[in-house]
Amino acid sequence: MLMSGNALPMHPVSPTPWQFGNRSPIINPSSSSTFQNRKRRSDEGNGQFDVKRQRFHSPVIHQAVPLRDDIRHHFPGSVGPLLRMGPPPHEINEQVSSSGDTWLFDLIETTLPVAKDKLSQQILDLFQACQQQVTDLKKKDVCRAELQREIQQIFPQSRLYLVGSSLSGFGTRSSDADLCLVIKEEPMNQKTEARHILSLLQKHFYTQLSYIERPQLIRAKVPIVKFRDKVSGVEFDLNVNNVVGIRNTFLLRTYAHIESRVRPLVLVVKRWAGHHGINDASRGTLSSYSLVLMVLHYLQILPEPVLPCLQKNYPECFNPNMQLHLVHHAPRHIPKYPSKNGTSLGDLFVGFLKYFATEFDWAEKIISVREGKAMQRTDGIEWKHKYICVEEPFDRTNTARAVHEKLKFDMIQDEFKKAWMILRESKDLNSVLPVGRIICMPKR
Structure with missing residues (x-):
C-alpha cells in the first residue's frame, strides 16, 4: 500500500471539467490541532484579504488562475476563474477526518534484506540510522495541510501535494520536503504565470x-x-503545477517497496555521491x-533483474494522462517482485559503481527506467551534445541536463571509478564514506 499525494476532498462542482476525488490523500486527522497556536503576522489575514499588500505588477498577459472573487480584479492579467468557486475552504477542511485514508501513514516495508557480509551490514546500518520515519512524514504533512488552508484563501480550488523523496520512500530524516501546488489542469508557463503566482x-x-x-x-x-x-524545522520547496512530480513520486514509491534491497541501495548511493560532491544539480x-533513476536502471538491466519495468508491466497504473486524483490509488496493490537475483546489498553497490565506471556507454546511450534498458541516443534537443542522459519516466526530458560542463562530467566519472576500485578491494564502506560520523549525526 502506497502513500499518496495530498488532495483535500471537494464537493462536486459542475460543470467543471476537472475534479479531484472525495478522498483525502496524506491527511493526518489530528493535524489541525497542531496549528491552533500558530499566529499570522497580521490580523488582516484572518478576515478580508489585504489587497493592498498583494498588488503585484507582472508581464503576464494571458492568465487563467482561479482567484477569490474579492481579489480577482486586483490580480494583473486575470481573465476569470478556470474552476467555478466551490464551498469556502473551512467547509472543505471539515471533511478531512472522514477521508478514511489512514493506511497512508502505515509503515509499508518492515522486512529488511539479510546481511551476510560486512559491507552489506554497513549499508543496512546506515539505512536504519538515516531513513525517514513516519513521524518525520507526519510533521511535513501537518505543515502542508496548514499551508493548503492558507493558500485556499487566495486560490480556493487549489490543492497542495507533498511530493518527492518524502513520499517516494527514498527520503532521510534530514531530507527537505517538496510541495506541488496544483491550480489548474492546463500546462502553465513556468517563467511567467507560475513565477507570478x-x-x-x-x-x-x-x-x-x-x-x-x-x-x-x-x-x-x-x-x-x-x-x-x-x-517542525523542515525546509520546503514549493512549485506550481509541476504535476510530473506527482506522477513520478508514486512510480518511485512503487519501486521502493516491491523489493527490499532498493531503498538501502539508493540511500547509500545518495550519501556516497553527496560526500564526494557529485549530488548537486x-x-x-x-x-x-x-541518482535514484540510475540505481533503478541498474537493477533493471542485470542478467537476472532485481527490478521489473513497472511502466511496461502495469501500463494502466502509470498512464501519464491519468487524472491526478487517481495517481496515488493506481499502484497501491502492485505485488512484491519475486526476483531470482539473490545478490547481496554490498555486491549490488559495488556492481552499480562498476557499471557506470566501466560498462555504461555515456556517449551513445540514454538511461531509461520507462523502457527498462539503455536506449540509443537520438538527435533530440534533450539528448544531443549532453554529457549524461537520464530520461524522466513521464515527460521524457533529461533529468541530468544540469551536467553541462565536461569538467563536472569527468569528475563524476572519476568518482565512480575511484569508489569502485577501492570497494572491490576493501569491501568496507568506511573506505569511501564516513559511516560512523553520519550515523552519529544528531537527528533534528
Missing part, C-alpha cells in the same frame, strides 16, 4: 504567516519558493532524482 505566495508567507521563515523566490527553470517551517552535477 509564487511571488504572490512568497509575499503572503512573509507578511502573514509568522511560522514561515525565510521565504525566497528562486527563479529557476521550474521556479520555487523556498522556506522553513519554524515549528545547482553546481552542475547529478540531482538526487537522477
